[in-house]
Amino acid sequence: MERNTRQRTAIRDAIAVANRPLLAQEVLDAAQTEVPGMGIATVYRNIKSLVEEAVLQEVRLPGDNPRFEIAGHKHHHHFQCTQCQRVFDVHACPGDMSRLAPKGFTVENHDLTLYGHCKDCAAAAAT
Amino acid sequence: MERNTRQRTAIRDAIAVANRPLLAQEVLDAAQTEVPGMGIATVYRNIKSLVEEAVLQEVRLPGDNPRFEIAGHKHHHHFQCTQCQRVFDVHACPGDMSRLAPKGFTVENHDLTLYGHCKDCAAAAAT
DNA sequence: ATGATAATGATATGGCATTATCAATTAAAA
């Protein structure tokens, strides 16, 4: 991946604009508004190289396929809407977790996923 | 699944004794100490019916295949050792998460995974 | 603008977890 193609740009931009982690298929859907004929293989190829270049980073949620977001964000967590399944960043954190583990265990990191209704779905449900 | 077979008993007992969530393959390995010739299909078949009967419950960790533990535990979280990959229960919880989500989002549930070294691996590393 | 070659799109293939198939076995009712 040494050339700047319309597809590569559309993929990176789609993820940057979404401002939330996207599945490969979501990246394709978003990038196709810019480059209509784009294929899924191109998405996987470019995601892979963009991760290797540390432009993107992978986000794994329990039971889901990998999502990708722009790299470099500081420590944060994720929220998944149980209705639309979309994932959003959560920039708050409960803080130190080392006291939670059993005695003898050392905690080096942690992942937190919140579940509920996103703003859009909560608003729709309230009508 | 209406009959009590040696295999079914061995599978349920293996998960109960382990006292931590096990992968299908880990269940097979553990159950084979009781029923040597057991096949992986039998493990999947019995896990599936035991989950339907609410004897077992599924545990999903980011990026991993499903694990299974005895159902009925109260709210708890999990710890995964970054060395041996085993998963352990964590019975502590940071508490209410509703304030962490962005405005307009409603939090109904949460999953927390701690990463680090388990007691065994931490002790081994200290030598 | 041209040529070398990287990238794309369509699709075949791979990899892996899980499920389906089926003859042989085994539980358990009679």
Added chain:
DNA sequence: TTTTAATTGATAATGCCATATCATTATCAT
């Protein structure tokens, strides 16, 4: 113990995500 049918074990089939293949297209140094 005999009988009946559920269960097992071996393995083929499935499903899904991701990668490889390859002819065609597009980038970009010259």
